[in-house]
Amino acid sequence: MVAIIKRSLLNRKKNIILIILTNLLGICLTTLIFFQYYISNYGEKLIRKNLSYGTENTYFMSYDYALNDEMQLKTIDEMKNIEGIGAVGTCSYEELSWSLKELYDIQKKYEGENEDEALNYFLTDSSGLKLSKIELSEGYIDEEEYDEFTMCVYLGSAYREKYSVNDEIVIPSERLNDEGEIVPVDNKFIIRGFIKDGTGVIDTEALCNMEYYTYDYPIAGTTKSTIILQDNTYEGRGYIFGIEDTDRSEEILGEIQDIAKKNNVEMSFESVEESFKDYRESTKRESEWLTDILGLILVTVILITCCIQITTVIKRKSEYGILYADGFNDKNISFIIGMENLIIMGITCVISAIVTRYMLAYIFTTYEYQKVIVYKIFAENIAGCIVMMVMGIWLISTVTPVMLFKRMRTVDLIGGNDT
Amino acid sequence: MIQLRDIKKTYKLNDGEFNALDVVSLDIEDGEMLAVMGASGSGKSTLLNIIGGMDKPTDGEYKYNDIVVSDMGNTKLHNFRRDTVSFVFQQFALMNRYTIYENVEMPLIAKHISKSKRKEIVREKLQIMNIAEQAKKYPTQLSGGQQQRAAIARALAADNKLILADEPTGALDSNTGNDIMNIFTEINKSGKTVIIITHDEKVAKCCQRVINLSDGKIV
Known part of the structure; x- marks a missing residue:
């Protein structure tokens, strides 16, 4: 059985390369889109976890620092002295x-x-x-x-x-x-x-x-x-x-504004929690069309791969017919087709995962430390998606020909042009 | 012993039904060499496919050594075919992507025979068929006669009791056809039951018994 699978794989090298390239392209594009989702979620999660005063009570400030640098620093120093x-x-x-x-x-x-x-x-x-x-x-x-x-x-x-x-x-x-x-x-x-x-x-x-x-x-x-x-x-x-001192939040924010006014500094601030809400609104709009593209890419890749896989097996139906005539049963034939597809999709999965991982690291990371985050998101989310996608393709491309062969008579299978 | 009782095989067509076999009853003894003759569409191949377990009758009963084959489910039918029947086809049915050695080896793989034993059996059968030197070649590199010898070697490798041949000489010249028939006669002498479908009177004369089919009936 192993010899049959090995020979069969060697006989379809070009076919396998085509499958790998199609999947690689699809998986890379899908990963990029997935990454957009996960990275923003991950960033939010990380901020929530790491802010000492929480997102509700931590504010970031923006001000026109170019106008009066000295006064801004004075303002910061005065802010540090506010009680609470x-x-x-x-x-x-x-x-x-x-x-x-x-x-x-x-x-x-x-x-x-x-x-x-x-x-x-x-x-x-x-x-x-x-x-x-x-x-x-x-x-x-x-x-x-x-x-x-x-x-x-x-x-x-x-x-x-x-x-x-x-x-x-x-x-x-x-x-x-x-x-x-x-x-x-x-x-x-x-x-x-x-x-x-x-x-x-x-x-x-x-x-x-x-x-x-x-x-x-x-x-x-x-x-x-x-x-x-x-x-x-x-x-x-x-x-x-x-x-x-969260009980005095509003009072403290008022004091900050007073200090800024006194020092003639234009300053605005927003809580991290509020900025998350704004950010979510903007990403929600983006996510609508990203989801459509993601769906289209996924369906296209799955369809193309399944078509290649299924047509290859069906083209060889006479071979499977001969194997049936030689005494192989449905279980044996399913094993041969399934294993062959599994090996191809396994290779595809590994290559896609490696390429995608490094692609993400190089595209999305300006600094070395960002790779840590990219790899973490890849391991926790994207790797699983790739495996799911590949397993789905494997399942469809194995079950379809096996079911088809089961419905056909052995004599009809042998009657193909490929013997 | 093969026992066919009131075997009927009906195919549904767009404009009605077609009776490929119409209440056929037939007994074939173990070790017999039988020729089945008839015009195209008379039901010869259908009969062979039913005997070989590659097709099921619509009606009637098929017994092999008192075991009812016609009622078998897919798994049992596969096992019956693997353990009992070997086929030889008119167009040889060799897999072009595999060497002659590998083609002959296939039924042994299906029978889960060990690699060393398979090697021994395949070499022996290829030698018997005088094609040992062609073992590493692919079917397309061989002549029609050599391909048919390879197909017979494959049938012999399985060591099944029933050999079914569908027009085994149909694609060969008369000299090569004679050689192939001699091989079948030898196989039959070794105790195997051989059923050959043919149009050729010469082929039929090599067999112990000839039956004629016409419109799905034995005449």
């Missing part, structure tokens, strides 16, 4: 920048010279860190903010063998002073702890631009991740604040 406010802060994801090249050197030293990945880190102030539920496997959250050349660092678990909590890493560097001269400077990194794998950190900038960054919700707790605590006064960061 939890934290006002920022946390953003960065890739390697020239000023942190030294940290990249550490990573390179640790991982070997062949490591060519840019250093991925989260830059946050202590308030930003407080807004996210940061879980450490070792160490502690430091409230103290350091200067430009001394940074508090939280590392992923991959670095645990190399460093310990409170280790200081000093790396000599140089910088331009106010007079435009290059002067030597020591960069000091103090390790305050190790991040628990799977810990979430909200990228506040991405959160403030949710409509555009539906998949930009990072997980910090990957083994190679790094969080750098720094006095964060850079422009362009999205600020979020959390309200601790």
Whole structure:
């Protein structure tokens, strides 16, 4: 029986390639659409899980920062002093920048010279860190903010063998002073702890631009991740604040508006929960036509594949007729057709899954950390969809010819043109 | 022993019914070599298909060694065919995608015979048929006579008691046809029951008994 299946598969190489390509194309397109659904859900889920003050009591602010930077920072500082406010802060994801090249050197030293990945880190102030539920496997959250050349660092678990909590890493560097001269400077990194794998950190900038960054919700707790605590006064960061005393929510929001008015800063804020509602409205409209396309692609791929599979088997009906005449029974014939289809669809499934997984990783990820999310969504949702689709095709393309052959007389099967 | 009692086979057509076999009764002894003759559409092939378990009668009873075949369900009929009957067709019915060796091996696979045993049996049957050297070739690379020898080797490999041949010499020249008939005579001498459908008087003369069918009836 194995020999029959093997020979049969070898005799339809072109056919198999066609099936794989059709499915690959269909599965890739379907995956892209599925991914759009899942990524937004996943982002929401992650935010809900990781905001210390919850989505109802966490707000993000937007303001015209270009007008008066000094007054905005003053406003932020004053906001921090409002009674009942939890934290006002920022946390953003960065890739390697020239000023942190030294940290990249550490990573390179640790991982070997062949490591060519840019250093991925989260830059946050202590308030930003407080807004996210940061879980450490070792160490502690430091409230103290350091200067430009001394940074508090939280590392992923991959670095645990190399460093310990409170280790200081000093790396000599140089910088331009106010007079435009290059002067030597020591960069000091103090390790305050190790991040628990799977810990979430909200990228506040991405959160403030949710409509555009539906998949930009990072997980910090990957083994190679790094969080750098720094006095964060850079422009362009999205600020979020959390309200601790929820009974005084409206009062606190009023106070914030008063502070902004007093400082002549144009500021607006919205709770994360409200932004979810707006976001859902817009995605709902998109999802209607996406569902139609998804359905069309799925039906087309399933139909084409089933047609190829069924016509191939039916073209060979005389062979199956001869096998019947040689003493094979329905069970044997079903096994041969089923196994043959299963092998083809299995190969299709594996190739499609591999291609789709990497396609998603390259199309949907700007930064390394996003791959973690993409792979997670792929494993939890998309892989299952691919398997279901392939199993459906296998079932239809096996049952149809088997049922057809059962209804036909052996003599009629042999009477084909293919013997 | 084959016992056919009042066998009727009716096909439904657009404009009514067609009686391929019309109350046929026939006994065939074990080890007999029988020729079934008749014009086209007389019901010869239908009779062969019923005896071989490839078709079921509309009415009547078919017994093989006192076992009622006509009442068998699909599974039992498949098993009956696998364990009792071997076919030889006019157009050889070899699978072009498989080598001669593999074609001959098929009934043995259906019988779940081990690989080493299959190898032994296939080689023996191919040698008997004088086509051992063609084992690795594909059917399309062989002459009509060689293909029919391969088809007979396949029938012999199964080692079934009943050999049914539908116009086995129909696609062959007369010399090759004679060779093939000699082979069938030898097979019959080895104790197997051989039933041959033919138009050819010469073929019929090689058989111990000849029956003629006309309009679905034995005449």
